[in-house]
Amino acid sequence: MHVPDGFINAPVSAAAGVVAAGAVAVSLRGARKELGGTSRAEGHGGERTAPLAGLVAAFIFAVQMLNFPVAAGTSGHLLxxxxxxxxxxxYTGVLCIAVVLLMQGVLFADGGLTALGVNITVMGVVTVVVAYALFRGLVLVLPRTRRSVTIASFAAALVSVPAAATVFTVIYAIGGTTDVPVGKVLTAMVGVHVLIGIGEAVITMLTVGAVIAVRPDLVYGARGLTAPLKLRVDGELVDAAPVAPAPAPAAARTGSKGSGTSRASARKLWIAGLGTALVLAGFVSFYASASPDGLEKVAADKGIDAKVEPHAAADSPLADYGVKDISDARLSGGLAGVIGVTATLAVGSGAFWAVRRRRDSAAAATGSGSGSGSSPNSAETV
Structure with a gap:
C-alpha cells in the first residue's frame, strides 16, 4: 500500500507529513518506556527490547518483499x-514502520518521498493504533493464555489492513489529484485489502506464536503472561500450588545465573530472527508474486494513478529492489534484499539504542538530583 508521489496533492501531503511527524515525536517519548521495559528483575530490560525492535523492523522489511497472490492479477504484502x-x-511499533518506510523510500524508490507522511500515517500509525487497541481489548476478555495472545494477534492484524485502506480513501477524498468517485475507490480498496488482511493475520499470528513459544517474556503484548506449572497426579495433569518467593539473597544469586541464560536465549532468538529475515529477503523474495499490490491494482483499474509522478530516487542503485548493473535477476534481487535488511537493522537498532540511552540518562539525572540513586532498591526499578 505504498502511496507514490502524485496520488495526493501537495497541501494534503504536507498535512499528512505534519501528522506523521507528530506521531513519530509522540512515539519517541512513549518508546522510552517500552524500550526500558518493566524491571531488570523480570528480565524485560531495554538491553533486550532495543535489539529486538531493530530486528522487528528488519524482519518487516524482509517480509514486505514477499508479495502473495490474493485475487486474479492482484497481490498483497505485510504492512x-x-x-x-x-x-x-x-509506540516502538510506529517507529519500526517509520524506519522501514524511510529505508524503502530513500534506497529502493518504493513509496513517494513527498508521500512519506501519508505512508507513515496510513501504514504505520493507523495499523498500529487499530491493531493494538483491538489486541488489548481481546486480551482483556480472553483467558490469559498463550493461545489467546495468538488469536488476538490474528484478529488485530486482520482488521488493521482494511482500516488502513479506509483511511487512505479518506485522504484521497480530501486531496486526491484525480476525479474518481470516492465510493468506488472505497469499495475497491476495502474489498481487496480484506483479502490482504487475511494474509497479514496469518503471518502475524505465526510470527507472534513462534516468539511466544520460546521467549514469551520478550513479547510486549504477552508480558505478565504466565503458564501454571503442571503436575501429573494419578494420570491427570493438575496445576501445581504456587511457590512462595525465595529469600532475597538467594533470589539475587539465582537471578545472576538466570540472567546469563536468559541473555543467551535472547541472543539465539535474535540470530535466528536475523537469519530468517536474510533468507526471506535474499532468497525467498525471488519467488514472490509479480502482480501489482492492492493499491496499485485499484489505482490502475479506477484511474487514480493518472497523475503519478516519477520517484525522486528512481536512479538509486537499489531502485525497484535490484542492484544496478547486475543482470542476473535472482542475484540482483537477493543482494538488494540483504542490503535492505542489513541497512534497516542498522538504522533501526541505532535509533532504538539512542532512544533507550536518552531514557537511561534522563532517569540517572533524575535519580541523582533527587538522591534516590543511593537507595539499594533503586537499581531494580527502570
Whole structure:
C-alpha cells in the first residue's frame, strides 16, 4: 500500500507529513518506556527490547518483499503495524514502520518521498493504533493464555489492513489529484485489502506464536503472561500450588545465573530472527508474486494513478529492489534484499539504542538530583 508521489496533492501531503511527524515525536517519548521495559528483575530490560525492535523492523522489511497472490492479477504484502505493536509495543511499533518506510523510500524508490507522511500515517500509525487497541481489548476478555495472545494477534492484524485502506480513501477524498468517485475507490480498496488482511493475520499470528513459544517474556503484548506449572497426579495433569518467593539473597544469586541464560536465549532468538529475515529477503523474495499490490491494482483499474509522478530516487542503485548493473535477476534481487535488511537493522537498532540511552540518562539525572540513586532498591526499578 505504498502511496507514490502524485496520488495526493501537495497541501494534503504536507498535512499528512505534519501528522506523521507528530506521531513519530509522540512515539519517541512513549518508546522510552517500552524500550526500558518493566524491571531488570523480570528480565524485560531495554538491553533486550532495543535489539529486538531493530530486528522487528528488519524482519518487516524482509517480509514486505514477499508479495502473495490474493485475487486474479492482484497481490498483497505485510504492512506490519500489528506485528510490530504486539512484539515491541505500540509506540516502538510506529517507529519500526517509520524506519522501514524511510529505508524503502530513500534506497529502493518504493513509496513517494513527498508521500512519506501519508505512508507513515496510513501504514504505520493507523495499523498500529487499530491493531493494538483491538489486541488489548481481546486480551482483556480472553483467558490469559498463550493461545489467546495468538488469536488476538490474528484478529488485530486482520482488521488493521482494511482500516488502513479506509483511511487512505479518506485522504484521497480530501486531496486526491484525480476525479474518481470516492465510493468506488472505497469499495475497491476495502474489498481487496480484506483479502490482504487475511494474509497479514496469518503471518502475524505465526510470527507472534513462534516468539511466544520460546521467549514469551520478550513479547510486549504477552508480558505478565504466565503458564501454571503442571503436575501429573494419578494420570491427570493438575496445576501445581504456587511457590512462595525465595529469600532475597538467594533470589539475587539465582537471578545472576538466570540472567546469563536468559541473555543467551535472547541472543539465539535474535540470530535466528536475523537469519530468517536474510533468507526471506535474499532468497525467498525471488519467488514472490509479480502482480501489482492492492493499491496499485485499484489505482490502475479506477484511474487514480493518472497523475503519478516519477520517484525522486528512481536512479538509486537499489531502485525497484535490484542492484544496478547486475543482470542476473535472482542475484540482483537477493543482494538488494540483504542490503535492505542489513541497512534497516542498522538504522533501526541505532535509533532504538539512542532512544533507550536518552531514557537511561534522563532517569540517572533524575535519580541523582533527587538522591534516590543511593537507595539499594533503586537499581531494580527502570
Amino acid at each position: 506490519g503495524g500489528a506485528l510490530a505493536a504486539i512484539l515491541v509495543g505500540p
